[in-house]
Amino acid sequence: MLTIGKLAQAGDISVDALRYYEREGLIAPAAKTDSGYRLYEEDAVRRVRFIQHAQACGFTLTEIRELLHLRQSDRACCNDVRQRAIEKKLQLATKIRAMQVMSAALDRLIAECADGTQSVDDCPILAALEQVDDDMERAS
Amino acid sequence: MKVELFYAPGCTKCTATKADLEAAAEMAATGVEWCEINVLDSLDRAVELGVLTLPALAIDGQLVFTTLPTPTQLATELRHRRGVQGHGA
Numbered sequence: 383m384l385t386i387g388k389l390a391q392a393g394d395i396s397v398d399a400l401r402y403y404e405r406e407g408l409i410a411p412a413a414k415t416d417s418g419y420r421l422y423e424e425d426a427v428r429r430v431r432f433i434q435h436a437q438a439c440g441f442t443l444t445e446i447r448e449l450l451h452l453r454q455s456d457r458a459c460c461n462d463v464r465q466r467a468i469e470k471k472l473q474l475a476t477k478i479r480a481m482q483v484m485s486a487a488l489d490r491l492i493a494e495c496a497d498g499t500q501s502v503d504d505c506p507i508l509a510a511l512e513q514v515d516d517d518m519e520r521a522s
Numbered sequence: 523m524k525v526e527l528f529y530a531p532g533c534t535k536c537t538a539t540k541a542d543l544e545a546a547a548e549m550a551a552t553g554v555e556w557c558e559i560n561v562l563d564s565l566d567r568a569v570e571l572g573v574l575t576l577p578a579l580a581i582d583g584q585l586v587f588t589t590l591p592t593p594t595q596l597a598t599e600l601r602h603r604r605g606v607q608g609h610g611a
Contacts, residue, residue, distance in 0.1 A: 461532035468530045468561060469576055475569045 383412065383421040393430035400430070406443045408433055408450065439467075440474050523600060524555040526580040528573050531560055536577045539590055543579075546593030550600040 390397045403409045404420075409429055411420035429450070436446045449466065452458040494506040502508065525547050529536040540558060547554045561568045561576060568578075571585045579587040579596070586599060 461530075461534070464532060465530050465576060469574065472561065472565070472568060472576075473574055475565055476572070476574060479569055 383423065384426065386411075386420050386422070389422045389426055389430065392427045393434070395430060395434065403430070403433060403443075406447070408443060408447060440470055441466075445470070523551055523553065523603065524557065524582055525596075525600075526557045526559055526567075526571075527577060528559050528561050528564075528568050528571075528579070529577045531562065533577060535590060539593075542593045543591070543596055546597045547600055550597035551604045554600065 384392065386397055386400055390400055393400075400409065404411070409422070409426055412423045412426075413421045415421060432450070432453075433443075433446055436449060437443075441449065445466065449463065452462055452466075491507045491510050494510060500506075527536070527540060527543065529540070544556050547556060559567065561573070571578075571580050571583065573580075573585060573588075575588055577590050578585060579591060581599065581603060587595070591599070
């Protein structure tokens, strides 16, 4: 059995993060000592690594909880997991596209402000941002 | 009208239902172009239409169903659209 400190060390994660995972229902101690310290099974290290890898792929903690349930479900198959991975990829691609649009909008604003020595009152970027607000007010 | 069904390979729900959906679409409106799109082959198209969950179904370039409709729901939607197009013409 591992104490929370040992588990944190083995999983290369902070104790606070482990407590957060526990509050979110992602990990649970197998037992507690007489003094109330949490004790985890050796398998908890694998579970913590699973959570970290899934987070690195963009899965939220709620989605990771579902993945962990799938892993333990007799009725689930690899395609159920694959479907979630494909949907996550779609969500990431959508975010990337939205960010590309934002980046292009910034490119246009930066190009409009060729002379960076003008006073703030004459700043074309600020003027353009105000213009967007005016457009939105007209639209609302 | 063009119907695009976005699916993930291995989706058992889609395999079981898509033949019924295609048949319902053909019954509901003449000249329906039926396309089954493996999202892994056309990710950009799926993103363009705002597909975030699978399966999903778009009609004439507009995401209409974010889960698989029943054949009746699809037929109703296609008839409605055909009616709107008819009035607009």
